[in-house]
Each structure stands twice: as C-alpha cells, then as structure tokens.
Amino acid sequence: HFFANFRQQHIMSDSPKPDSSTPGITGPSANAISGLPVDFREVAESLVEMGFDPARAAQAVLACSGDLAAAVDFLTSSADQAPSQEPAPAPAPAQPKPVSADEEAVELGRRLQQMLASSMGQSSRPPAGAQEVGGLSAQEKEAIVVLTALGYPEPVALEAFLVCDRDPERAAQYLETYGAEAAASMAALRSLPPGVEVRQPGEREMLGRLLSGMSTARAFENPSFQAHARQVIPVQKLEAQAAEAVAAGDPAVVRTAQGEDLGPRDVLMKMLLQWYRGSFFQWVHCAACERCGGETSGAGMSGPTAREAEELWAQRVELYQCGKCQAVTRFPRINNPRALLDTHRGRCGEWANCFGLCCRSLGFRIRHVVDFTDHVWTEYFSEKLNRWVHVDPCESAHDSPLLYEAGWGKKLTYIFAYTPSSATDVIRAYTRQWEEVKLRRGLVSEEWLAHTLEALNGPSSDCQSDSNGTPVDGAAVTEVSRSAAHPSELLPRQTGDLQWRAERGELGPDQQPSPP
Numbered sequence: 454h455f456f457a458n459f460r461q462q463h464i465m466s467d468s469p470k471p472d473s474s475t476p477g478i479t480g481p482s483a484n485a486i487s488g489l490p491v492d493f494r495e496v497a498e499s500l501v502e503m504g505f506d507p508a509r510a511a512q513a514v515l516a517c518s519g520d521l522a523a524a525v526d527f528l529t530s531s532a533d534q535a536p537s538q539e540p541a542p543a544p545a546p547a548q549p550k551p552v553s554a555d556e557e558a559v560e561l562g563r564r565l566q567q568m569l570a571s572s573m574g575q576s577s578r579p580p581a582g583a584q585e586v587g588g589l590s591a592q593e594k595e596a597i598v599v600l601t602a603l604g605y606p607e608p609v610a611l612e613a614f615l616v617c618d619r620d621p622e623r624a625a626q627y628l629e630t631y632g633a634e635a636a637a638s639m640a641a642l643r644s645l646p647p648g649v650e651v652r653q654p655g656e657r658e659m660l661g662r663l664l665s666g667m668s669t670a671r672a673f674e675n676p677s678f679q680a681h682a683r684q685v686i687p688v689q690k691l692e693a694q695a696a697e698a699v700a701a702g703d704p705a706v707v708r709t710a711q712g713e714d715l716g717p718r719d720v721l722m723k724m725l726l727q728w729y730r731g732s733f734f735q736w737v738h739c740a741a742c743e744r745c746g747g748e749t750s751g752a753g754m755s756g757p758t759a760r761e762a763e764e765l766w767a768q769r770v771e772l773y774q775c776g777k778c779q780a781v782t783r784f785p786r787i788n789n790p791r792a793l794l795d796t797h798r799g800r801c802g803e804w805a806n807c808f809g810l811c812c813r814s815l816g817f818r819i820r821h822v823v824d825f826t827d828h829v830w831t832e833y834f835s836e837k838l839n840r841w842v843h844v845d846p847c848e849s850a851h852d853s854p855l856l857y858e859a860g861w862g863k864k865l866t867y868i869f870a871y872t873p874s875s876a877t878d879v880i881r882a883y884t885r886q887w888e889e890v891k892l893r894r895g896l897v898s899e900e901w902l903a904h905t906l907e908a909l910n911g912p913s914s915d916c917q918s919d920s921n922g923t924p925v926d927g928a929a930v931t932e933v934s935r936s937a938a939h940p941s942e943l944l945p946r947q948t949g950d951l952q953w954r955a956e957r958g959e960l961g962p963d964q965q966p967s968p969p
Contacts, residue, residue, distance in 0.1 A: 493519045500524060509599065512755075519780075527602075527758045596621040600628060604756030604769045629754065648908035655896040656905075662823070663909060666871035669788070669806065670821045673813040674873055678791040682814035685794050691728060695721040709838075709852045710939045716837030722817065722844065723851055729808055730849040735798040738950045740784040742775035749773035752781055761785045765792050800949075801847050805829040808846040820870035822879065826863050827957070832870055832879075841870070843882075847948045850941070854883045859938035861946050861959040866893045875910045878902065885938070 493514045499521060500510035505528055513524040589597075593614070600610035600621065605628055617623035646664075651657050672678065698706045698720050706723060707715050715723075739749050752774040757767040767785035774781050786802065787793055793807035805821065809831050812819045818834040820841065830845040843854040850856055857863045868880045884890050891899075945961035946954050954960055 496521050496524060500528070506595070509602065512599070512602065527756075593619060596624075600624055602756050603628065603754060646909055649905050653897070656901060659897045659902065660905065662825075663869065663871075663876045663905070666821060666823050666869055667873060667876055667909075670809070670871040671873040672790055672806075673810045673819070673821070675791070678810055679814040681791060681794055682811050685733075686725070686811055686814065687728065688815065691721060691724040694724045698724070710941050711852075713838060716835070718817070719835050719837055719842070721815070722812070722833055722842075725811065725815065726844055726846060726849055726851060729811065729846050733797055734804055734807065734846065736804075736847070736948050737784065737798050737800060738953065740771070740773045740782050742773075742778065742780055743782045744780040745775060745778045747775045747777035749775050749782060755783070757785055765789050801829050804847045805831055808844075820872055820877070822868060822870045824857065824863075824865065824883075825867040826857075826865060828857065828863075841879075841882075848944075848946070853939065853942045855885065855938040855942040856944065858884050858886065859942050860944045860961060862962040863959065864893060865890055867896070876906055877910075878906060 496519050497507070497510045497514045500513065501507050505513075509528060510524070513527045596619075597607065597610050597614055600614060601607045603610075603625070605613075610624070610628065613624040613627045614621065617627055645651065645660075649660065651660055695717060699717055706720060709715060739751065741747070742749050750773065752772040755770040755772055757765070757770050761767040761770060761783075765785050766788035768788070769786055771784040771786065772781055773784060787796060787799065788802075788806065790806045790810035793799065793803055794810070797807065799807075806829075809819055809821050812831060812833055820832040822830050822832055822843075824830075830843065830847070832841040832843055834840070835842045842852050843856075844851055845853070845856070848856065853860075858865055865880060865884055867878070868883050870877045870879045880890060880894075881887055897905075943961075946957075946959040
C-alpha cells in the first residue's frame with residue numbers, strides 16, 4: 454500500500470499534462486492535486502498560493518487529513534525550510550523496472566550496506582547531507598526532500614537514493630523496508646560507547662538496535678510518567694484482587710504452569726496483566742476513520758508532524774483511507790509511553806512500551822524484551838522465584854517463554870532484554886533449539902556481540918530497585934531455559950487479524966487458523 458500510494462502521488466504520476474481543474478498549476482504536480490477530494494484540493498491550492506511545491510502540498514494535505522494548519526506545520530518541519538515563491542520543480546517521473554521484489558530488496562540492501570561501510574571507515578561521522586554532495590540536480594534534491602519528509606534523516610534518504618541509481622521509486626521502496634534500522638544505526642555511530650568498535654555493516658545495525666532498546670527502557674524511569682501511570686491504573690482494586698486470590702489459594706493463580714509457588718507480588722503482576730489486556734489497551738489493525746468511524750484500508754506512510762515527533766516521539770505515521778467518506782486518518786506509531794497511557798491502543802510495540810511503564814510505576818524491576826523476528830514483550834524479576842519471568846501483555850501470557858518457538862512457530866534469531874544501562878542476550882531462555890538458532894544468527898559474530906555487550910553494560914548498576922529499594926544490576930541474573938514446552942506455550946498467536954497473523958507465519962508449526 455505504501456509503495457503504490459507513494460508512486461501514484463509523488464513519483465510515478467502519469468505523463469505530465471495541464472489540468473484545467475487546477476488553474477495555474479501544470480505538469481505532474483497538477484495531477485497530484487487534481488486527484489485529491491474536492492475539500493482536500495482547495496487546501497492544497499491554498500498551500501501552493503503560499504509558495505509550496507504542488508506535489509509536496511498534495512502530500513501534506515493527505516498526511517494531515519485536509520487540515521491546513523497541520524499541513525503547513527508538516528511542510529515547514531519536514532523540509533526544514535520556509536516556502537519559496539519559486540518552488541523547485543517536482544521530481545522527474547521514473548519508469549518502473551520489472552524486477553523481482555525479493556531479489557531487488559536483497560541487492561539494494563547489500564549495496565546500501567556496502568556504501569554505509571565504506572563511508573564509515575574508522576570514523577563515527579554520519580554521511581554527508583544532500584547539500585554536501587555534488588552532482589545533484591534541483592529535481593534530485595527535491596526528490597530527497599520528499600523522501601526525507603516520509604520521516605527519515607536526510608543522510609539515510611540520500612544514501613538510499615544514490616544506491617538505488619537515483620530512482621526515487623526504488624529508494625522509497627527500500628526505505629519502507631530498511632529505513633528505520635538504517636536511521637537507528639546511523640544515530641548510534643554519532644557517539645560510539647567506549648570500548649566498542651564498529652567495522653562491518655551488520656555491527657553498525659546491531660549497535661543501533663542495542664542502544665535503541667536501552668533508550669526505550671530509560672523512558673520508563675521518568676518520575677512524572679510513573680506518577681501519571683499510577684493515576685490511570687486502578688492500583689487499589691488490583692491489590693485487593695491479588696490479596697483475595699492469594700487467600701483463596703487457586704493453583705491457577707498462585708502457582709506457575711510448572712507448579713512453582715508464586716509470591717504476592719507475582720500475583721499482583723497477574724492481576725495487572727489481566728486488567729491491561731482485558732480492560733485497558735486495544736489492538737489496532739486498521740485505524741478507524743476519525744471523521745465517520747467507518748472502516749479504512751491502508752493508504753501509505755508519512756513522516757510525523759512537529760507535534761507528533763516532539764510529543765508522541767513518533768518516527769513514522771501510517772495513513773488509512775475511509776471506504777465510506779474517503780477521509781484520510783493518521784495513525785502515528787507512538788513511542789512515548791506517557792502518551793500511550795492516554796491513547797492506550799496500538800500493536801505489540803505500543804503494548805509493551807506502555808506496559809513496561811505500568812510495571813515500573815508499581816515498583817516492579819523489569820526488562821524490555823525485543824525479538825528480532827518482530828515482537829516485543831516484558832520481563833519482571835520475581836523475588837519469590839529469584840529469576841526473570843516472561844510476561845506478554847498482548848497475549849496475557851505469564852512465564853511462557855517457549856510460546857513463540859513452540860506455539861507461534863517462529864524461527865528465532867536474536868532476543869535482547871534491556872534495562873536503562875544494560876542489554877542482555879536472552880535467546881537461550883526462549884528456545885530449545887539453540888544449535889539451529891545459532892545457524893540463523895549471522896548479523897554479527899558471536900565474539901563481537903559478547904565483547905560489545907560487555908562494553909555497553911560495564912560495571913555500573915541500573916537505576917531500578919527491588920521492593921526494598923535496593924538497586925540491582927539487571928544483567929547479572931542467571932538465565933533459565935525450559936527443557937520442554939508447557940501446553941500453555943503451544944498456542945498460536947491470538948492478537949491481530951487472522952490474515953495478518955498467517956502472513957507473518959505465527960499460527961503455529963502447522964499454520965492452521967486458530968478456532969474462534
């Protein structure tokens with residue numbers, strides 16, 4: 454959807470021809486504006502009168518659902534420049550190239566990684582921006598502005614553009630798949646931690662993801678965020694439910710699936726998990742229409758507005774068009790856990806992000822866990838069990854670490870658990886097939902990974918504390934791996950649209966739809 458939308462609106466317009474419905478605007482840009490709904494078209498024409506390029510004006514109007522003020526904010530913040538009375542021409546149309554999508558993605562990935570590696574050398578300086586690169590025409594610079602407006606740093610957009618033979622269409626396709634990781638790894642190299650060396654493209658990507666995970670965990674420590682979470686969570690009700698459950702002694706509540714006795718805090722975690730999934734957070738497949746509440750379908754991607762970036766910490770925004778009223782609804786992928794307490798909706802990233810903050814607000818020591826095959830969850834430290842315990846708010850799963858391999862059918866590679874000052878490789882706690890998993894871990898060498906984790910973690914302790922207020926090092930606890938899966942760990946994925954789960958291969962080893 455993203456590629457088709459981007460191609461139609463910005464890059465791969467039909468042959469340029471004047472359009473009488475858009476007076477004073479000719480060429481490819483006229484098609485972009487004339488193809489908008491009437492109310493959107495009027496807003497776009499107002500932006501053109503202000504001096505903005507017509508193609509970018511059409512993009513902004515779609516991204517901001519026809520809101521003129523938000524569109525101006527979007528254009529000025531994403532392009533980092535004021536409108537000009539003589540806007541640069543729109544990017545020249547590119548011709549589609551009949552190549553295999555899979556082969557193209559692999560080849561583009563290889564070439565971009567080679568460019569990143571060659572530009573890196575021994576320095577952490579990020580690649581040059583478009584203004585520093587010679588040989589770019591005005592049209593090519595404008596194409597890079599459009600790619601940057603989708604939410605990617607200019608150096609990342611520029612390198613994708615050059616690697617893709619200056620073809621905006623192919624660059625947009627590449628950025629949709631790899632842009633976020635390239636941006637994270639580029640940011641990581643701006644300041645390498647002491648003792649960390651990065652020489653290979655895979656090392657650059659890995660370091661960026663490790664630092665990003667630690668950064669996410671640091672947000673959970675914000676005192677004002679935690680205070681707001683305690684106002685949202687029905688703390689007294691959950692504590693009363695936990696006390697009643699302990700008094701009743703129901704084995705399903707006061708014991709693990711393996712029969713281990715749980716403490717009062719473990720039972721409180723179960724009550725929090727039950728409330729969070731049952732009454733609080735909502736799963737989003739396609740965002741409902743903000744205008745009429747109707748069903749929508751994917752209409753592409755956009756970069757965040759200034760407010761979305763600053764307040765919501767969004768790096769990308771999904772667009773959905775209503776099948777009834779044709780309005781476009783924005784769905785920013787929110788990374789600010791404080792904001793998620795108010796929106797309380799999203800997918801696994803938002804679920805785990807907000808849940809981590811809720812756990813910290815109640816005094817649990819936690820780790821933010823990221824699976825490189827695209828899932829996120831939480832671990833908390835059980836003082837009763839003296840180990841880290843897996844909790845997945847999306848699935849309401851407690852102490853079921855083999856769920857993803859045995860139940861969903863995932864082919865795991867890397868899983869890391871993050872605290873504000875540590876990153877721990879915890880893959881062995883989530884697999885019974887370590888020898889097979891090792892063969893899939895080819896991003897970096899195991900020696901480099903072990904050395905880098907040691908350098909990142911260092912001797913310092915986390916700012917988290919146990920229930921007695923004693924700081925504890927989050928990376929020092931021995932991992933536990935099960936020898937066999939429990940029946941509760943043999944379930945396929947429950948959250949998300951059925952077709953979406955099937956496409957991701959998360960319906961179990963036999964890939965059969967789960968019963969309703």
